[in-house]
Amino acid sequence: MSEGKTDNSSYPAYDAEAIETKWQRVWEDEGLYKTDEDPAKPKRYVLEMFPYPSGDLHMGHARNYTIGDAMARQARMRGFDVLHPMGFDAFGLPAENAAIKHHTQASRWTHQNIAQTVKTMRRMGFSYDYDRMFNTCDPEYYRWGQWMFIKMWERGLAYRATSPVNWCPTCQTVLANEQVVDGRCWRCGSVPEKRELSQWYLRITDYAQELLGDLDRLDGWPENVKAQQRNWIGRSEGAEIDFALAAEDGVTPTDRKVTVFTTRADTLFGVSFMLLPPESALAAELVAGTQCEVAFKELRAATEKVSSVERQGSEREKHGVPTGRYVINPVNGRPVPIWVADYVLMDYGTGAVMGVPCGDQRDFDFAKKYGLEIAPIICEKDDPLYAELGDERELRIRSVDWDRAMVAEGYLVQSGEFTGLKGGKHSEAVDAVVKWLGEHGCGRETVQFRLRDWLISRQRYWGNPIPMIHCDDCGDVPVPEEDLPVLLPDDLDLGAGETLAEYAPFYETTCPRCGRPARRVTDTMDTFTCSSWYYLRYADPHNDNLPFSREAARRWMPVDNYIGGIEHAILHLLYSRFWTKVMRDLGMLDVDEPFTNLLCQGMVKDEHGDTMSKSKGNVVPPSSVIEPYGADTMRLAILFIAPPEKDFDWDPEAVAGANRFIKRAWRVVWTLARSADRGVVLDAAALGPQARELNRVLHEMGLRCTSDFDRGQFNTAISAVMELVNAASKYANEVSAERRDGALCWRVAHDIVAMLAPICPHWAEELHHEALGLAGSVYNEPWPSFDAEQAKSDTIEIAVQVKGKVRARIQVAADSSKDELEAAAREAVSSQIEGKDVRKVIVVPGRLVNIVAV
Ligand code: ANZ
Numbered sequence: 045m046s047e048g049k050t051d052n053s054s055y056p057a058y059d060a061e062a063i064e065t066k067w068q069r070v071w072e073d074e075g076l077y078k079t080d081e082d083p084a085k086p087k088r089y090v091l092e093m094f095p096y097p098s099g100d101l102h103m104g105h106a107r108n109y110t111i112g113d114a115m116a117r118q119a120r121m122r123g124f125d126v127l128h129p130m131g132f133d134a135f136g137l138p139a140e141n142a143a144i145k146h147h148t149q150a151s152r153w154t155h156q157n158i159a160q161t162v163k164t165m166r167r168m169g170f171s172y173d174y175d176r177m178f179n180t181c182d183p184e185y186y187r188w189g190q191w192m193f194i195k196m197w198e199r200g201l202a203y204r205a206t207s208p209v210n211w212c213p214t215c216q217t218v219l220a221n222e223q224v225v226d227g228r229c230w231r232c233g234s235v236p237e238k239r240e241l242s243q244w245y246l247r248i249t250d251y252a253q254e255l256l257g258d259l260d261r262l263d264g265w266p267e268n269v270k271a272q273q274r275n276w277i278g279r280s281e282g283a284e285i286d287f288a289l290a291a292e293d294g295v296t297p298t299d300r301k302v303t304v305f306t307t308r309a310d311t312l313f314g315v316s317f318m319l320l321p322p323e324s325a326l327a328a329e330l331v332a333g334t335q336c337e338v339a340f341k342e343l344r345a346a347t348e349k350v351s352s353v354e355r356q357g358s359e360r361e362k363h364g365v366p367t368g369r370y371v372i373n374p375v376n377g378r379p380v381p382i383w384v385a386d387y388v389l390m391d392y393g394t395g396a397v398m399g400v401p402c403g404d405q406r407d408f409d410f411a412k413k414y415g416l417e418i419a420p421i422i423c424e425k426d427d428p429l430y431a432e433l434g435d436e437r438e439l440r441i442r443s444v445d446w447d448r449a450m451v452a453e454g455y456l457v458q459s460g461e462f463t464g465l466k467g468g469k470h471s472e473a474v475d476a477v478v479k480w481l482g483e484h485g486c487g488r489e490t491v492q493f494r495l496r497d498w499l500i501s502r503q504r505y506w507g508n509p510i511p512m513i514h515c516d517d518c519g520d521v522p523v524p525e526e527d528l529p530v531l532l533p534d535d536l537d538l539g540a541g542e543t544l545a546e547y548a549p550f551y552e553t554t555c556p557r558c559g560r561p562a563r564r565v566t567d568t569m570d571t572f573t574c575s576s577w578y579y580l581r582y583a584d585p586h587n588d589n590l591p592f593s594r595e596a597a598r599r600w601m602p603v604d605n606y607i608g609g610i611e612h613a614i615l616h617l618l619y620s621r622f623w624t625k626v627m628r629d630l631g632m633l634d635v636d637e638p639f640t641n642l643l644c645q646g647m648v649k650d651e652h653g654d655t656m657s658k659s660k661g662n663v664v665p666p667s668s669v670i671e672p673y674g675a676d677t678m679r680l681a682i683l684f685i686a687p688p689e690k691d692f693d694w695d696p697e698a699v700a701g702a703n704r705f706i707k708r709a710w711r712v713v714w715t716l717a718r719s720a721d722r723g724v725v726l727d728a729a730a731l732g733p734q735a736r737e738l739n740r741v742l743h744e745m746g747l748r749c750t751s752d753f754d755r756g757q758f759n760t761a762i763s764a765v766m767e768l769v770n771a772a773s774k775y776a777n778e779v780s781a782e783r784r785d786g787a788l789c790w791r792v793a794h795d796i797v798a799m800l801a802p803i804c805p806h807w808a809e810e811l812h813h814e815a816l817g818l819a820g821s822v823y824n825e826p827w828p829s830f831d832a833e834q835a836k837s838d839t840i841e842i843a844v845q846v847k848g849k850v851r852a853r854i855q856v857a858a859d860s861s862k863d864e865l866e867a868a869a870r871e872a873v874s875s876q877i878e879g880k881d882v883r884k885v886i887v888v889p890g891r892l893v894n895i896v897a898v
C-alpha cells in the first residue's frame with residue numbers, strides 16, 4: 045500500500061529485533077519494571093498463574109502472560125501503582141522423574157529450565173518486577189510454607205490420620221481427592237489404588253460453608269468456575285435418621301443404632317433395605333463367623349480396586365451381599381434387611397444409606413438385581429396407581445414391576461399420617477417427617493458437604509518437607525521455629541532409587557521436646573501448598589521475619605486481575621481461597637478472598653482446532669514467531685486473534701497480518717509525526733472537513749479502545765486502533781504535508797503510540813522516543829483521554845426516494861433543517877425530477893426524503 049505523499053526514506057524502517065533488544069536493555073537498566081511504592085496512587089495487582097518450569101514457555105503460557113502484561117502496562121498508564129510479579133512453581137514430580145532418568149539432581153534440572161524460561165519471558169518483553177521473582181524450591185520461600193504448616197498444626201488445622209487413601213502406583217505417592225479426576229491420577233492417568241495409610245491433612249472442611257458462601261461475592265469470576273467450585277464443595281441439606289439394629293432374631297431392637305444421611309426423609313416408608321459400604325467395620329462385625337462372611341470379603345476385596353468416582357457412576361453395575369441382619373424402620377417398626385453395596389461410600393454422609401428403590405434409581409437397580417421390594421410410596425396424581433392407592437395409609441403394595449424409579453415429584457401414598465403430602469427434595473413431606481423424627485428422638489436436620497479434608501502428604505522427594513518430628517514418647521512434635529527450614533538434602537541418589545524415608549542423614553534427629561532420638565517425618569507437602577500462597581509472598585518477597593508483612597499485604601491484596609487456565613478452576617483456586625482465609629484467621633491478612641477478578645484464558649489450538657501437544661507433534665513454539673517477526677508482532681497476534689477467554693486456532697496468516705499492521709502503523713505514525721506541530725493547541729472547531737473527520741475518528745476509537753481495555757477485550761481494542769490508523773492513513777493520503785493540521789497530526793500519532801503501547805511495547809517505546817521525540821518512557825505517560833462530544837459524527841446519511849423508490853443516498857450535516865434536507869435531496873436526484881411536476885415532498889429528518897414527482 046502507498047502512503048501518498050510520504051517520503052519513505054525520511055524515517056527508519058521497522059526493525060523488530062534491533063528495537064526489541066535495545067528497549068529490553070534500557071528498561072532493565074533504568075528499572076522500569078520495578079514496582080513503584082507510591083501510597084498516594086491507587087494500586088493494581090496483576091498476576092498470571094506462575095508456571096511449572098518444565099522446559100520453555102509454550103503458546104498457552106505466551107497467551108496467558110501477554111494478556112497479563114497488556115493489563116499491567118495499561119494499568120500503569122492509567123495511573124495505577126502496579127504490582128506485576130512472576131515466579132516458578134518449582135517443586136514437583138517431573139523434575140524428580142527427570143533426575144532419576146538422567147542421574148542428576150532435581151534442583152539442577154529445575155534451575156536450568158527456569159533459566160531458559162526467564163530468557164524467553166524477557167525476550168517477550170514481559171514487564172515483571174524481576175527483583176521479586178522467586179522459585180518455590182528456594183529455602184527462603186519454602187521455609188515459610190513450613191512455618192505456616194506449623195501455625196496450622198497449632199490451631200488444629202493440620203493433623204495426621206490413618207484412613208484409606210488413593211495411592212497412585214505410577215507416581216508412587218498418595219493423591220488428594222481433588223487429584224483423582226474421573227477415577228484417574230490427574231498427573232499420569234493411572235487408576236489409583238486404595239491404601240490404608242497414616243497421612244497429613246489440612247482441615248479445609250472447617251471452611252466449607254465460607255468457601256461456598258463467599259462465591260456469591262465474587263462478581264469478577266466466571267460463572268462456570270464458581271459453579272464448579274460449588275459443585276465440588278457440594279453442600280447438601282438433609283437429615284440423619286437413626287435405625288435401631290435388631291438382635292439376631294431380626295425383630296427385637298437392640299441399643300445399637302445405624303444412622304443414615306438422606307435428602308429424602310419423605311421416602312422413609314419406602315425403605316426396602318439398609319446399605320453399608322464394603323469398608324464398614326459394622327458390616328464386617330455383623331457377618332463375622334456367619335455364612336455371609338465369604339461373599340462379603342470377596343466384595344470388599346473387589347471394591348478396593350475401584351475408585352470412589354467409578355463406584356458412584358450411575359451406569360456401573362451394582363454389587364451387593366446380604367449380612368443376614370436387620371434394622372428397624374423407626375417410623376413403622378418394620379424390619380429392614382442390611383446389605384453391603386459397593387455404590388455406597390464410606391466417607392460421605394454417615395457412611396450408611398436407606399435404600400428406597402421407588403425414589404432412587406441406584407437403589408432401584410439394586411432391588412431389581414437382588415429381588416428386593418420396590419414399594420410405591422410416592423406417586424403423581426394422574427398415575428393409575430394413585431387412583432388405586434388413593435389415600436391408602438398402610439403399606440399394602442410392597443412391590444411393583446416398574447422399569448425405573450419414580451423420578452417425578454409426586455404425593456406420598458402408603459405413608460401413614462404423611463400420606464397425601466407433596467414429596468421431593470426440600471418438600472413439605474420432608475419437613476413433616478423430619479419434625480416427627482425429631483419429636484421421637486430418632487432424627488434431625490443436618491448439612492453435608494462433599495468436600496473432604498485436603499490430604500497434603502506425598503511420599504516423594506522433590507517437595508517441601510513436612511516440618512514434624514515423630515518421637516516414640518512425645519508423639520508428633522513440630523520442628524522449632526528457629527530450626528526452620530527443614531532443608532531438603534541435595535545429595536540423595538535418586539537414580540539409584542533412594543528416597544527420603546531411606547536417607548538416614550535426613551530422618552535421624554532428636555526430639556525437640558525430650559531430646560531422645562526421634563525420626564523426622566519424611567513426607568513432603570503437595571506442591572499445591574506452595575502455589576496456595578505465592579501471591580502473598582510477592583507483596584513482600586524478601587521478608588526474613590515473616591512470610592509477608594501485614595502492611596505489604598494490605599497494600600497489594602487482593603490480586604485485582606488473576607489470569608490463568610480454566611484447568612485450575614477447582615484445585616488451585618479453592619486451595620488458595622482456603623489458605624487466604626486461614627491467614628486471615630491467623631491475623632496476618634485483612635482480606636477474605638485472594639482474587640477479585642479472574643480471567644480464564646482460552647486454549648491455543650493448532651490450525652485445525654486440535655489441542656497442541658508434544659505427542660501430536662503440532663506444537664508451535666513461541667520462538668518460531670519471535671525469530672522472524674519479533675515479540676511485538678507475536679503479542680499483537682495473540683491478542684488480536686480472539687477474545688482472551690475464547691479458544692483460538694493458531695493461524696500463521698493472522699501472524700503475518702499482525703506484522704503487516706504493525707509496519708503500517710509504524711509508517712503512519714512516522715508520517716504524521718513529520719507533519720506534527722507539538723507546540724500548537726489543537727482547535728477542533730477550526731479544523732477543515734478532512735481533519736475534522738480524523739479528529740472525530742480519533743475520539744470515537746479512543747473511547748472504544750479504552751472501554752474495551754477495561755473489559756479485557758483486547759481484540760476489539762486493537763480493531764479500534766486499526767480503524768484510527770486507517771483514518772490517519774487516509775488523511776495523510778488526501779491532504780498534502782503542508783496543508784495537514786500540525787496539532788492534529790501530533791495528537792493522532794501520539795495516541796496511536798499510546799494505545800498500542802500495552803500490546804506492542806518495544807514498537808511503541810521506539811516511536812515515542814524517535815518519531816515523537818519524547819523523553820522518558822511511554823509508560824510514564826498518562827493514557828490519553830477522549831471526548832464523547834467530539835466523537836459524535838456531524839454528518840449522517842439519508843436516503844432520497846422518488847415516488848417511494850430509493851434513488852440516492854446523501855451525506856448531510858446531522859443538524860440540517862427540513863428545508864436544507866429538501867434542497868440537498870432535490871439536488872441529488874435533479875436529473876430524475878427535471879421537467880416533472882413535484883407534487884409533494886415528505887421529509888423524515890434523520891432518515892429520508894421522498895419526492896413525489898409526476
Ligand atoms: C434415601 C433416598 C431416597 C435418597 C430417594 C435419595 C433419593 P446428595 O444429594 O448428593 O447429598 N447417600 C447418602 N450417603 C451416601 C453414601 N455414603 N454413599 C452413597 N450414597 C449415599 O445425595 C444424598 C443421597 O445420597 C441420600 O439420600 C442417600 O440416598 C444417598 F428417593 O436417601 B437418599
Ligand code: ZN
Nearest residue numbers: 515518555558
Ligand atoms: Zn520425645
